[in-house]
Amino acid sequence: AQSVTQLGSHVSVSEGALVLLRCNYSSSVPPYLFWYVQYPNQGLQLLLKYTTGATLVKGINGFEAEFKKSETSFHLTKPSAHMSDAAEYFCAVIGQAGTALIFGKGTTLSVSS
Amino acid sequence: DSGVTQTPKHLITATGQRVTLRCSPRSGDLSVYWYQQSLDQGLQFLIQYYNGEERAKGNILERFSAQQFPDLHSELNLSSLELGDSALYFCASSTPRGGEETQYFGPGTRLLVL
Numbered sequence: 476a477q478s479v480t481q482l483g484s485h486v487s488v489s490e491g492a493l494v495l496l497r498c499n500y501s502s503s504v505p506p507y508l509f510w511y512v513q514y515p516n517q518g519l520q521l522l523l524k525y526t527t528g529a530t531l532v533k534g535i536n537g538f539e540a541e542f543k544k545s546e547t548s549f550h551l552t553k554p555s556a557h558m559s560d561a562a563e564y565f566c567a568v569i570g571q572a573g574t575a576l577i578f579g580k581g582t583t584l585s586v587s588s
Numbered sequence: 589d590s591g592v593t594q595t596p597k598h599l600i601t602a603t604g605q606r607v608t609l610r611c612s613p614r615s616g617d618l619s620v621y622w623y624q625q626s627l628d629q630g631l632q633f634l635i636q637y638y639n640g641e642e643r644a645k646g647n648i649l650e651r652f653s654a655q656q657f658p659d660l661h662s663e664l665n666l667s668s669l670e671l672g673d674s675a676l677y678f679c680a681s682s683t684p685r686g687g688e689e690t691q692y693f694g695p696g697t698r699l700l701v702l
Contacts, residue, residue: 518693575644578631
């Protein structure tokens, strides 16, 4: 069965610092992987996704993630944090046999000035 | 704006009651998914409908049911409500593409059971 583990429920960075949010997955089939962001009192918005092809995926708002099969990881990064990046971030996996998203428990990103 | 709409935005009710949450998918999307977000369980998949037919079931309680109508909007019915049903309920929609599709989420309905 597919599952997702997000290491660190809370990450704090300074404005301008590197953002690194960790995600490891477990899947019995080649995974489709997603990162979603949730701003306070809003729904989830897709940041980026990996399905096939290039393992380095670029998303919106300057975020990118790299699919590493050998490490079963899909970590999310952004070179320089902005105050507006403060939100909750969810990593999710979907197996090729199914369509429902399986989410990690989320990581809250705080950005200080 | 994802194009997915959900009503109502907030709902306060009492234990034992029944409520209906409504979702309108993005134009052209045939699949609708329901998810529950709670502090203790996180984001959990409940159920999926595709073009009016139930396609997949997740951790949905027997007290909960859903349907998708011919105009593709969907309703999630929650009955015999318990305090633990208090949560944020999201609807998402997509156009199936063998798993590669993006699910677009609505703003959610926040349910509080007192």
